Amino acid sequence: MPNEIKWNDRFCIGVDSIDRAHERLFSIVGKLVSLNEDEAKQQHACQEGIKYFKSYAMKHFADEENYMRSIDYPGYAMHKRLHDNLRNETLPALDAELEAQNYSKESVRHFLGICIGWLNAHIMIEDYAITGKGSSKWVQQIPENDTDSVLKTLTQSLEAMCHAKIQLISQHYGGEDFSSGKTLCYRLNYIAKDRAALQFCFVYEESLVLKTLSEILEQEFARLDQTATAAMKILSEQLAEKLRPHFMTEKKFLLERNDMLTFDQFIRTFDKAYPPYSLLFSVEGKGYCAFCAK
Numbered sequence: 001m002p003n004e005i006k007w008n009d010r011f012c013i014g015v016d017s018i019d020r021a022h023e024r025l026f027s028i029v030g031k032l033v034s035l036n037e038d039e040a041k042q043q044h045a046c047q048e049g050i051k052y053f054k055s056y057a058m059k060h061f062a063d064e065e066n067y068m069r070s071i072d073y074p075g076y077a078m079h080k081r082l083h084d085n086l087r088n089e090t091l092p093a094l095d096a097e098l099e100a101q102n103y104s105k106e107s108v109r110h111f112l113g114i115c116i117g118w119l120n121a122h123i124m125i126e127d128y129a130i131t132g133k134g135s136s137k138w139v140q141q142i143p144e145n146d147t148d149s150v151l152k153t154l155t156q157s158l159e160a161m162c163h164a165k166i167q168l169i170s171q172h173y174g175g176e177d178f179s180s181g182k183t184l185c186y187r188l189n190y191i192a193k194d195r196a197a198l199q200f201c202f203v204y205e206e207s208l209v210l211k212t213l214s215e216i217l218e219q220e221f222a223r224l225d226q227t228a229t230a231a232m233k234i235l236s237e238q239l240a241e242k243l244r245p246h247f248m249t250e251k252k253f254l255l256e257r258n259d260m261l262t263f264d265q266f267i268r269t270f271d272k273a274y275p276p277y278s279l280l281f282s283v284e285g286k287g288y289c290a291f292c293a294k
Helices: 016-036 042-070 076-100 105-130 144-162 206-216 226-243 263-268
Strands: 166-170 183-191 197-205 254-261 277-283 287-293
Touching: 016 042, 016 105, 042 076, 042 105, 076 105, 076 166, 076 277, 144 166, 144 206, 144 226, 144 277, 144 287, 183 206, 183 226, 183 263, 197 206, 197 226, 197 263, 206 226, 206 287, 226 254, 254 263
Parallel strands: none
Antiparallel strands: 166 277, 183 197, 183 254, 197 287, 277 287
């Protein structure tokens, strides 16, 4: 997570009311980042600041949606879907974690990391598209029933692997940096006889990896060493095997290779478009993980 977040004129989309609201949101989040570094003020100040951020964001979303309707913006439905995902799924889930962990530094970092990443990407891509300065990167819609079946299988598989309750944070994960430490990123590439390709990506927060492997292998893991990375590679392939039937339809995909990526390399897979399946989860008491498929 960045140490600071500052407004820059490059974030302006050219609509005064929207630009002023965006600048205000940046200011609020910037203050929260500073407060989170001050142990004496952190809990109460962050609690009040987060409430204000959520309240202001909800008002801004409503105003922005009114503007999109007033100009008959063709991407309105998808844009509102992204707003709805944040206000109805992501923020309530993050709020529940903050309350459960009594506004711990880790839970506040999760909140800020996701909100900072979401604001940056949403303004620079989705909001730019409103005024024709760019195009949305959420270009492929997945039928809700298909998403539900993948979500159900993945949730059950993660709970079995981690021995913990799993909570969905976002159905539209856009590559936000949710980790306060390191991450492990695995990309599994599948190929069919006709050369059609399928790609899965699993991203795990360091704390999740260490706590999960310590339980599974019954030995203490304090860092991401070769044993930890190799073990998570095997577990990722096992998760992928449970998910693969949802994507096979008339094609039979076989694993071609399994690569370990840096987080920056993983983010670059989002350059042209976001994966149609892009899910972010919280594993209770252990950390966060993400799954993407395209």
